[in-house]
Amino acid sequence: MSPPRASALPAASSPPEERDDPLFVRSVEKAIRVLMAFNARRPTLSLSQLAAATGLDKSAAQRFAHTLLRLGYLRKDPRTKHFELTSRTLAPAYHYTQSNPLVRRAVPYLVQLAGVTEEATNLSMLDGTEIVFVARFVTRHVIASHVTVGTHSPAFCTAPGIAMLSHLPPREAQAILDASILRPYTPHTTWHMPELQAKLRETASRGYAVCSEEILINDISVAAPILDGDGRPVAAVNVAVSKLRCDTATAERQFAPLVVTTAQAISG
Amino acid sequence: MSPPRASALPAASSPPEERDDPLFVRSVEKAIRVLMAFNARRPTLSLSQLAAATGLDKSAAQRFAHTLLRLGYLRKDPRTKHFELTSRTLAPAYHYTQSNPLVRRAVPYLVQLAGVTEEATNLSMLDGTEIVFVARFVTRHVIASHVTVGTHSPAFCTAPGIAMLSHLPPREAQAILDASILRPYTPHTTWHMPELQAKLRETASRGYAVCSEEILINDISVAAPILDGDGRPVAAVNVAVSKLRCDTATAERQFAPLVVTTAQAISG
DNA sequence: CCGCATTGTATCGCAATGCGATAGCTTGTA
DNA sequence: TACAAGCTATCGCATTGCGATACAATGCGG
Numbered sequence: 360m361s362p363p364r365a366s367a368l369p370a371a372s373s374p375p376e377e378r379d380d381p382l383f384v385r386s387v388e389k390a391i392r393v394l395m396a397f398n399a400r401r402p403t404l405s406l407s408q409l410a411a412a413t414g415l416d417k418s419a420a421q422r423f424a425h426t427l428l429r430l431g432y433l434r435k436d437p438r439t440k441h442f443e444l445t446s447r448t449l450a451p452a453y454h455y456t457q458s459n460p461l462v463r464r465a466v467p468y469l470v471q472l473a474g475v476t477e478e479a480t481n482l483s484m485l486d487g488t489e490i491v492f493v494a495r496f497v498t499r500h501v502i503a504s505h506v507t508v509g510t511h512s513p514a515f516c517t518a519p520g521i522a523m524l525s526h527l528p529p530r531e532a533q534a535i536l537d538a539s540i541l542r543p544y545t546p547h548t549t550w551h552m553p554e555l556q557a558k559l560r561e562t563a564s565r566g567y568a569v570c571s572e573e574i575l576i577n578d579i580s581v582a583a584p585i586l587d588g589d590g591r592p593v594a595a596v597n598v599a600v601s602k603l604r605c606d607t608a609t610a611e612r613q614f615a616p617l618v619v620t621t622a623q624a625i626s627g
Numbered sequence: 628m629s630p631p632r633a634s635a636l637p638a639a640s641s642p643p644e645e646r647d648d649p650l651f652v653r654s655v656e657k658a659i660r661v662l663m664a665f666n667a668r669r670p671t672l673s674l675s676q677l678a679a680a681t682g683l684d685k686s687a688a689q690r691f692a693h694t695l696l697r698l699g700y701l702r703k704d705p706r707t708k709h710f711e712l713t714s715r716t717l718a719p720a721y722h723y724t725q726s727n728p729l730v731r732r733a734v735p736y737l738v739q740l741a742g743v744t745e746e747a748t749n750l751s752m753l754d755g756t757e758i759v760f761v762a763r764f765v766t767r768h769v770i771a772s773h774v775t776v777g778t779h780s781p782a783f784c785t786a787p788g789i790a791m792l793s794h795l796p797p798r799e800a801q802a803i804l805d806a807s808i809l810r811p812y813t814p815h816t817t818w819h820m821p822e823l824q825a826k827l828r829e830t831a832s833r834g835y836a837v838c839s840e841e842i843l844i845n846d847i848s849v850a851a852p853i854l855d856g857d858g859r860p861v862a863a864v865n866v867a868v869s870k871l872r873c874d875t876a877t878a879e880r881q882f883a884p885l886v887v888t889t890a891q892a893i894s895g
Numbered sequence: 896c897c898g899c900a901t902t903g904t905a906t907c908g909c910a911a912t913g914c915g916a917t918a919g920c921t922t923g924t925a
Numbered sequence: 926t927a928c929a930a931g932c933t934a935t936c937g938c939a940t941t942g943c944g945a946t947a948c949a950a951t952g953c954g955g
Contacts, residue, residue, distance in 0.1 A: 380697070381905090381906085381907095381941095381942085382689065382690050382693040382694065382904095382905090382942095383690075383693065383694050383697055384654050384658070384690055384691060384694045384941085384942065385941080385942090386652050386654035386655055386658075386913075386941090386942090387654055387655065387658040387691070387694045387695065387698065388694075388698060390652070390654075390655040390658070391698065391719075394719050394722060395718065395719075395722055397722050397723075397726040398722055398725050398726050399725045399726060399731070401726070402726040402727065402728055405931075405932085406931075406932060406933090407930090407931060407932085416914090416915065416916095417915085417916095417931095417932090418913095418914065418915045418916080419913090419914075419915080421650065421932085421933075421934095422650050422651075422652055422913075422914085423652060423655065425650040425651065426650070426651050426652045426655045426656075427655065429648070429651055430655065430656060430659065431754075432719075440922090440931080440932065443726070443727075444719075444722060444723045444726055444727065445723075445754070446723065446752045446754055446759045446761050447754060447759075448719040448720060448722070448723040449719075449720045449723060449759060449761065449776060449777035450663065450777060451659075451662050451663075451700075451712075451716040451717075451719055451720065452716060452717045452719065452720035452721075452776070452777055453720075453775065453776070453777025453778065454662060454663055454665050454666055454712060454716070455665075455712045455713075455714070455716040455717060456775050456777070457666050457667045457773075457775075458665040458666050458667060458669070458670040458711070458712055459670065459711075459712065460670055463667070463773070466772050466773075467772050470765055470767065470769055470772060471767065473767075474766065474767030484714045486699075486713070486714055486715060491714045491715075491717060493714050493717065496764075496765060497738055497764060498742065498766075499738065499739065499741075499742030501738055504734050504735050504738060505725075505731070505734075507721065507724050507725070508717055508720065508721070508724075508776065509717035509718060509720055509721025509724070510721065649912095649913085649934090649935080649936095650913095650933095650934090652912085652913070653912080653913090654912090654913090654941095654942075673902075673903085674902070674903060674904090675901085675902060675903080684943090684944065684945095685902095685903090685944085686942095686943065686944045686945080687942090687943075687944080689903085689904080689905095690942075690943085708902080708903065708951090
């Protein structure tokens, strides 16, 4: 009776390709959408808010919230009927950090580096045009305490990003820059293509990257890439210092050798 | 032709209830099973290993691995055809730490406490009979660097666990102890029920818990509960010290007041 | 070097599963 | 107390995911 709807809704929602991928299980994406709906601005959500935030209809929101509730990833306040994430949502990250050999290997070096420098140290990896902090160790001198493991930043204006891009084949680095949304985050951001290209060349030749207040005021960052057996950058180590305690030249002189040494040690 | 199989397999696999819960979406659980199959002992998995590890049949393993691949949570080495987790699996944890007001509030206090004590500090929460580390800050004196955010430990033999149990209504604390698998992890583990009950009473009256080498050799831990408006324990703060640098009495004298003060400050 | 076994990839018909509309219920409000 | 808004439960239908199978690739031993 009812006409085939697939042709009536050519590609209304969701990414183009995934529509006709017979192996793709849509329920998984929807469940993840529910988890990702929670953030700093929305620590708790009612069912209808959840439906609005995820773009799911009420029934789907109900089903996936219920499922995640049953699996222990959500909790529901019986009073307010609002949902919130539980600590069980840490489990995938735990499995990641435990299973990733590079992270496990890097941790002691990063702790050591943080101890010696008394500054925050991070291990980052590329994810598209962005870097992700996959491990982070802060000291009492921490600048941005809201930055945590899992935080994303644009690669083009962060020292770990520049460090990794500079050791990629130029084609690939350029492709990432082309795909990036280049814009200034502070008055000091390097964001014009020619300057970025020059910065990559300079970084490649000296072996480490420095970004001073390019994304966060008062934040100086010195980073070096970690290379795999084929010389491909797989991650980066960086130290973040407050400009209030140290000018850029001093930071570079003081920390660049340590950061480079640490990155090489982790590279093995 | 083929006889209805549902009746032939009354309730072979999966938890009892979820079989006839019309709102429960099974695909979500299967996807999570795939993610959780990766750990320190199995950093990468082939398709058939994945099927074996998750208990899914080959087709299901294929479909969910494919789906998670497409969503960016898995990567596949085109050479070895092995899967591994990507840094995107950090995203749920990121959303949790950003959305949880208690965690956000606690972070600066924990950093401060780590700086003052020069020891590792943690924020933990209860999850059933276990505690989960939801935030962790280490210093150069860190003992167990493999312990990270997301690590689970039994509540009964950890200072944060005892601190929280001691401030629960006795019924609830007892229920958790009853559900726990009580066994010694070291020669110093308190694991007999009467002693545990005594320990809870003592902890409740003095306001903090001390566990010395009860789960890890050389690990002394001092913890205090964080209470919500109704006086219910919602988390715990602890400091972990190496016995090599400090005996138990000293650790208690030195750190208990700081830990209690910090916990109270976070409680607001 | 080649055949065989093992493992990964693609296909396909079926029906069970999840969809989404709706109705009933609960809660807070005017 | 009646109403509105939102949460919960139900149900028939068809789409989606299931899982058996066929095909391709890879690696191993003869």
